[in-house]
Amino acid sequence: MNNISGRIGFKENNWDGLVYYTIPSFEQTGLVKHGFSSRLGGVSTGECTSLNLGFKRKDNPENVRENFNRFCSALGILPDQMVFSDQVHKDKVLKVDLYHQGMGFTKQSEIRETDGLIAHQPGLALVTFYADCVPLFFLDPVKKIIGLSHSGWRGTVAKIGRQTLRAMEEHYGTRVSDCLVGIGPSIGPCCFEVDLPVAEEFAKAYPDRQEEIIKPFGNKYYIDLWKANIIQLKDYGVPEDNITTASLCTCCNKDIFFSHRGDKGKTGSLAALLMLA
Ligand SMILES: [Zn+2]
Secondary structure, three states: OOOOOOEEOOEEEEEOOEEEEEOHHHHHHOOEEEEEEOOOOOOOOHHHOOOOOOOOOOOOHHHHHHHHHHHHHHHOOOHHHEEEOEOOOOOOEEEOOHHHOOEOOOEOOOOOOEOEEEEOOOOOEEEEEEOOOEEEEEEEOOOOEEEEEEEOHHHHHHOHHHHHHHHHHHHHOOOHHHOEEEEOOEOOOOOOEEOHHHHHHHHHHOOOOHHHHEEEEOOEEEEOHHHHHHHHHHHOOOOHHHEEEOOOEOOOOOOOOOOOOOOOOOOOOEEEEEEEO
16 A cells, blocks of 8 residues: 555554554553453454454454453553443443543443544543454543544444544644644455445545545446545645555455455454553
8 A cells, every 4th residue: 555645554563473563653642551452362262263352243252351351461451441432333432530430341331332432531531343344543642532433334434533633622722733643454445335325325425535534446436445544634635644544455364364354254353452551
C-alpha cells in the first residue's frame, strides 16, 4: 500500500507467544498503555484459535476470560480496568469514566449501541472489537484525553472518526491539531470488494475523493477504508504526520488475525485497548 499518506507501520510485540501491535507515536508520549491483539497466544480452539477476545463468538466464555487475562498481562493492565463498547456499526461516541470501569467484563454493562468511547481518567481501559473493521486510536497528548472507535464500512461512511474528535473537543476542549491517531490492522484495499450500493455510499460520503477511495474492477468495486479514514481525519484538522496506519490487512493475514471475510464469518474477535497510564 504505497499511496498512504502520514506514517506507516505499527510495532509488533511478542509477549511469551502472544503477539500484539502498538503505535510508535503513542508509545513515545509515555502517556498510555495500548495494543491491538492478534489471534496468536490464546487458549481458544476451532474457528476461535487461539486468542479470541469476543464473548459473542462460538467460544467457551472461560477461554475468552483467560485470553483477556493474558492480553491484559501483556499490556500491563488489570482486567477489571476495562470497559467494553457495544458495537452496532453506527457513530455514537460515549464519554466514559471510572463509574463504567469493568462494564462488559467484571460487571453488567449499561452501555448500549456505542461504537466509540472517550475518556480522561487514568486507569480506565477502553476496549473495542474487530474482525476486519477499522480500529481508530486517538490520543490528545496535551489535554491527556483518549478515544477509541470501531469504524467498519458503515462507520467510515458515517465518519465516526470525526465524531470521536468532535466529542473530545466538546467534552474536554481538545484541539484536533494536537491529536495523534492510529489506524489499526483491518481489511485492506486489496480485499475489501463490494457491490455498487456500498460503493455509492462511499461516493456520497466522500464526493470529491471518490477516485482515491473507490477502484472499479469488473462489476465490483474495491474500497480503501484506510484512505477514507485518513482523508476524513485530515479534512477535520489532524496533521498528516500525526496519523499512523498499520497498513496490515487482516484478510491477507488470516494466520495472524481473525478476518470475517477471510474466514467466511467463522472466526473469533480481535480487540483494541487504550488506557491513560
Ligand atoms: Zn488484503
